[in-house]
Amino acid sequence: MLNKQGRPTRPAGTESDGENRQTRPTFTGNRALQLEEPLIFEVGRTDITGVDLAEPDEFASRLGGHGRTAPIGLPALSEPEAMRHYVRLSQKNYAIDMGLYPLGSCTMKHNPRLNEQVARLPGFADIHPLQPQSTVQGALALIHELGHWLVTITGMHSVAMSPKAGAHGELCGMMAIKAALSAAGKTPKKVLVPVSAHGTNPATAALLGYSVVDVPARADGTVAVDDVKKLIAEHEGDIAAIMLTNPNTCGLFEPQISEIAEAVHEAGGYFYCDGANLNAIMGKTRPGDLGVDAMHINLHKTFSTPHGGGGPGAGPVVLSEALAPFAPLPFVEKDGETYRLVEHEHDDGGSHPFGRMTAFHGQMGMFVRAFAWMLSHGSDGMRQASEDAVLNANYIRAGLADLMSLPFPDHPSMHEVLFDDTFLKDTGVSTLDFAKAMIDEGYHPMTMYFPLVVHGAMLIEPTESESRASLDLFIATMRDLVMAAKSGDQSDRFTGAPHFAPRKRLDETLAARSPVLKWTPPEPYEEAAE
Numbered sequence: 001m002l003n004k005q006g007r008p009t010r011p012a013g014t015e016s017d018g019e020n021r022q023t024r025p026t027f028t029g030n031r032a033l034q035l036e037e038p039l040i041f042e043v044g045r046t047d048i049t050g051v052d053l054a055e056p057d058e059f060a061s062r063l064g065g066h067g068r069t070a071p072i073g074l075p076a077l078s079e080p081e082a083m084r085h086y087v088r089l090s091q092k093n094y095a096i097d098m099g100l101y102p103l104g105s106c107t108m109k110h111n112p113r114l115n116e117q118v119a120r121l122p123g124f125a126d127i128h129p130l131q132p133q134s135t136v137q138g139a140l141a142l143i144h145e146l147g148h149w150l151v152t153i154t155g156m157h158s159v160a161m162s163p164k165a166g167a168h169g170e171l172c173g174m175m176a177i178k179a180a181l182s183a184a185g186k187t188p189k190k191v192l193v194p195v196s197a198h199g200t201n202p203a204t205a206a207l208l209g210y211s212v213v214d215v216p217a218r219a220d221g222t223v224a225v226d227d228v229k230k231l232i233a234e235h236e237g238d239i240a241a242i243m244l245t246n247p248n249t250c251g252l253f254e255p256q257i258s259e260i261a262e263a264v265h266e267a268g269g270y271f272y273c274d275g276a277n278l279n280a281i282m283g284k285t286r287p288g289d290l291g292v293d294a295m296h297i298n299l300h301k302t303f304s305t306p307h308g309g310g311g312p313g314a315g316p317v318v319l320s321e322a323l324a325p326f327a328p329l330p331f332v333e334k335d336g337e338t339y340r341l342v343e344h345e346h347d348d349g350g351s352h353p354f355g356r357m358t359a360f361h362g363q364m365g366m367f368v369r370a371f372a373w374m375l376s377h378g379s380d381g382m383r384q385a386s387e388d389a390v391l392n393a394n395y396i397r398a399g400l401a402d403l404m405s406l407p408f409p410d411h412p413s414m415h416e417v418l419f420d421d422t423f424l425k426d427t428g429v430s431t432l433d434f435a436k437a438m439i440d441e442g443y444h445p446m447t448m449y450f451p452l453v454v455h456g457a458m459l460i461e462p463t464e465s466e467s468r469a470s471l472d473l474f475i476a477t478m479r480d481l482v483m484a485a486k487s488g489d490q491s492d493r494f495t496g497a498p499h500f501a502p503r504k505r506l507d508e509t510l511a512a513r514s515p516v517l518k519w520t521p522p523e524p525y526e527e528a529a530e
């Protein structure tokens with residue numbers, strides 16, 4: 001049955017098969033407490049409003065003829081209808097507050113409620129970026145203090161706080177590098193990027209007009225300084241930077257990172273480190289000691305601020321002394337006991353900001369949450385968070401290594417463990433089938449098919465916030481699934497999975513390539529009936 005929009009009114013696969021009660025459709029289309037939910041335009045009515053507004057007084061339009069002539073067509077709902085609509089939608093999401101979320105490279109850790117409480121204090125939540133600075137001294141102090149601790153943790157020289165995501169931070173760091181090179185009269189055209197890199201790395205380099213030179217991965221999943229040197233020689237004088245992730249996206253610490261930094265520096269280039277995986281090394285290793293010139297930190301990963309679904313992130317960038325003068329505006333300065341947001345280039349000649357990344361100073365709410373997390377952990381607690389994150393990943397590795405296949409068994413894992421699909425060979429079960437079967441078991445799948453350096457990658461990152469009991473259940477579930485796949489007599493568990501989710505396999509390619517972003521009102525019934 002199709003609704004007025006031509007979309008099915010029942011989730012696919014719920015048509016009655018006559019026998020199986022589990023797959024029989026219900027009258028409402030709901031599955032127990034999983035409630036179907038139409039679009040707000042379908043439940044709302046356009047001819048009423050949810051609030052009573054008085055008719056405006058007579059006024060002269062100043063829109064110069066650009067005023068709207070047709071009704072705006074916004075749907076209206078009563079308060080309970082609006083509440084139900086959004087709560088039902090929220091229940092369709094898997095969330096870190098529901099269960100283990102082992103999405104590798106994403107650091108889906110618990111977001112402590114204390115952070116939320118602090119972020120809602122009116123002195124942080126109810127201020128405006130254009131308020132006089134004398135009235136927001138506390139907020140500026142917090143940005144300054146948070147920046148200080150980010151610099152301390154990473155052993156770097158300074159920090160640009162304004163980037164609003166990891167990828168935005170990459171852009172910021174690479175723009176500082178480009179500005180520094182250009183100030184030195186140099187215009188190299190190429191950036192080295194390992195093939196294991198997150199897609200945002202080559203995208204950032206390309207956005208700034210650089211061409212990307214691939215650095216191969218060694219058989220053990222790490223980058224070799226000899227390969228880097230060879231490429232530097234091949235592209236002599238033309239290397240602006242290397243963008244290297246550490247720990248890398250195979251979950252491995254790059255053993256030759258210092259030598260790689262040296263080689264790039266000798267060639268006149270800079271070392272951009274993708275620091276999204278700081279959760280593994282915070283309090284243990286300082287990127288500044290490894291020769292890093294610029295690195296973004298994802299507050300929404302390591303420092304527990306919520307993320308996912310395109311929500312707000314924060315990607316401050318720590319910079320070496322050489323890059324510090326090129327940091328973007330604005331930044332916070334402490335002048336005696338007063339904090340100042342520096343909005344314009346100093347005329348002392350010492351700083352040459354490349355511009356600005358955002359209209360204002362960055363994501364205040366994320367800064368507050370990250371700072372609350374830091375304060376509640378302390379330096380010893382942050383170090384322990386790293387240790388526990390690494391321990392948890394290795395606990396999962398030890399619990400699954402005999403049944404699943406480890407592409408890089410020679411290195412210990414850091415905060416995440418990478419498996420490949422060798423163990424599924426000849427089972428008829430693909431990585432995708434396996435991940436979809438995990439959904440039926442109530443788990444969000446791990447990161448799949450990334451990094452690209454192994455076939456059928458499955459990257460599992462439990463984070464430090466999982467208990468041993470939670471890890472044990474996850475390991476037992478995974479073992480059960482692997483044995484089912486290998487035994488071959490439970491193929492229905494994988495083919496067509498997830499069986500119990502309200503939606504089955506969606507055409508993700510179609511959704512990405514041809515997204516339907518505009519709602520078109522249905523034709524009036526009378527016309528449609530004619």
Ligand SMILES: *Cc1c(COP(=O)(O)O)cnc(C)c1O
Pocket residue numbers: 105106165166167168198200245249274276277298313315
């Ligand atoms: C998450 C991540 C990024 C990008 O961060 P966003 O905040 O999503 O832009 C970049 N590199 C690595 C290794 C990551 O894990």
